[in-house]
Amino acid sequence: MVTLTKTGGTGTTGHVAGNAVAKTYVQSTVIDGTSTALTSGDVYQAINLPANSIVMSAGIDVITAGTGTGTLALGDGTVTYVAAAVQTAAGQMTSGDALAELAVTYAAADTLDVTVATADVNSKVRVWALIADINGQGDDETGDTFAE
Numbered sequence: 001m002v003t004l005t006k007t008g009g010t011g012t013t014g015h016v017a018g019n020a021v022a023k024t025y026v027q028s029t030v031i032d033g034t035s036t037a038l039t040s041g042d043v044y045q046a047i048n049l050p051a052n053s054i055v056m057s058a059g060i061d062v063i064t065a066g067t068g069t070g071t072l073a074l075g076d077g078t079v080t081y082v083a084a085a086v087q088t089a090a091g092q093m094t095s096g097d098a099l100a101e102l103a104v105t106y107a108a109a110d111t112l113d114v115t116v117a118t119a120d121v122n123s124k125v126r127v128w129a130l131i132a133d134i135n136g137q138g139d140d141e142t143g144d145t146f147a148e
Helices: none
Strands: 003-005 024-032 043-049 053-064 071-075 080-086 093-095 104-106 110-116 124-133
Touching (some): 053 071, 053 110
Antiparallel strands (some): 024 124, 071 080
16 A cells, blocks of 8 residues: 655645635546556545645546446545545546535645545546635634724
């Protein structure tokens, strides 16, 4: 088993620029197992989450169907957004839909990882997450003043 780290794209140190206004954005990456099968047990660090993020939802889209019984899981080591996406139907979208998988906050930088679960996978998938920047929205912010 090996862990592969994504290079490029949005990093774990900052959100997508938004003209100094907090934004919601989609981050995605493609994992291609069509030329070389993704090995069972491998972990792909697919989505980098900056500190002070909230993941509204996350999922896996099958772009090119594969064969066999291999499945893919998506999570952060604590929260599982997708438990077992099958790879045999192109166009299939699997995303988190349970309450525990929606609006998950990340105070520290983290990654959403794709794990090749039950057997080798030979499909091509897009991994995505809908992320909001909540930096500066916490307790250390200067509050409004109120008068009587």
